[in-house]
Amino acid sequence: MDSVIRDVLINHAKLPVDVAGLDRAADLYTAGLTSHASVNVMLGLEDAFDVEFPDEMLRKSTFESIASIEEALRRLGVED
Amino acid sequence: MTGSAADETLAVVARRIGEEVAGLHAEDVDASSRFPTETIDACREAGLLRALVSVEDGGLGASLDEVADAITELGRWCSSSGMILAMHTIQVACLVRHGGSEELATFRKRVAAEGLLLASATTEVGIGGDVRSSTCAVAARDDGFHLRKQAPVISYGEYADAILATARRTPESAPSDQVLVVCEKGRFTLERTTTWDALGFRGTCSSGFVLEATGGFGLVFPTAYGDMSSQTMLPVSHILWSSLWLGMASEADGRARKFVQGAARKTPGQMPPSGMRLAELAVTLQQLHDLVHGARARFAAADADPDLGQTIGYATAMNSLKVSASTLVVEVIQKALLICGMAGYANRSPFTLGRLLRDAYGAQLMVNNDRINANNAQLLLVQRER
Secondary structure, three states: OHHHHHHHHHHHOOOOOOHHHOOOOOOOOOOOOOHHHHHHHHHHHHHHHOOOOOHHHOOHHHHOOHHHHHHHHHHOOOOO | OOOOOOOOOHHHHHHHHHHHHHHHHHHHHHHHOOOOHHHHHHHHHOOHHHOOOOOOOOOOOOOHHHHHHHHHHHHOOOHHHHHHHHHHHHHHHHHHHHOOOHHHHHHHHHHHHHOOOEEEEOOOOOOOOOOOOOOOEOEEEOOEEEEEEEEOOOOOHHHOOEEEEEEEOOOOOOOOOEEEEEEEOOOEEEEEEEOOOOOOOHHHOOOEEEEEEEEOHHHEOOOOHHHHHHHHHHHHHHHHHHHHHHHHHHHHHHHHHHHHHHHHHHOOOOOOOOHHHHHHHHHHHHHHHHHHHHHHHHHHHHHHOHHHHOOHHHHHHHHHHHHHHHHHHHHHHHHHHHHHOHHHHOOOOOOOOHHHHHHHHHHHOOOOHHHHHHHHHHHHOOOOOO
């Protein structure tokens, strides 16, 4: 799951840093994730994992790190 | 006298300032494109500049609703003064809601005690109007921060006692990793790069400057600017601007109504030709009024339930408020102009609408509606709830 999330980030997050080297707990917003790009990340994740984030998960905090994204996906039933 | 009595609402105080001060100077403020010193002094004296600050910190402890009502009233007399009070109050709201550090608490008390006027520097040359992105950065220098920002606009910058500026958190930070920092008078310099000679809101003196400031790191807000923006800066801005536009529209409506009623008195029993237009105007004005008051209720609800304030629906609604209100204010004033005819077109007439209309056209441009709609388009790609 970690590598698919990183692929989505590489394609959609437009981070000015190397995604492969990002700590799982690193704050993506501090790393340069804009609110505009975060929507694209959501869309990319939904496509990659065939899920739809419910309204209550569409929060800044859900997408603040690779770990928090993974946790959200697990809650939606995504397994490794 | 414009001192406030304890039993008066802020709207009543603002109305008196409008009648006794702002209304007298509005024409000259517009003609000379000058800062409305008399009105802002009167606002300070009456406590309007410290209204949002809590009583324990020396303010009036007023709600956003009460200040918004005052801005609506003031906007009937002098749009520029109302806009300055709105922009100042937006900065105060940030201080009240996010000013967590000891230094910011001290500064907040100074705002109340000394009646400081706060300006803002959020846009930056070369960024293209995106306030959620910065080139300049807060840099460490001599036990404090140093900041140099090329601001295409700092409204009333030369008259402000402090300027709240956005910048990247550190010189190494990403453009979107922003903080808000208080630049205090005496610790900043302004080098003017453009002058303000515009169609409307001429008294806001919204020139461009190079801002250079130093200060203690405690004056950097601890909350990320992105969070302050979505929770406070953006909704409060849109609510206070819209409240001002409501005041401008209400003033135009008042003049149109007087015009029609004057005509009706001459021909009792016969509807004046502009009677139907006035009815149409009332429909549009009510849309604007209810839009603004609905948004204020939405903000109060989000204040009570922070989770609501984080929803995409809340963000798109607060964006839509600005797009809608900025369009409706022009519609209302245009309708009033059709009703008043040449009496509204003339500059020296009790029904004159020229200044109000010129000011109103600024509403769709100050943060362009296209940008706001583009943001909403993006958010709507993932919005789920109604």
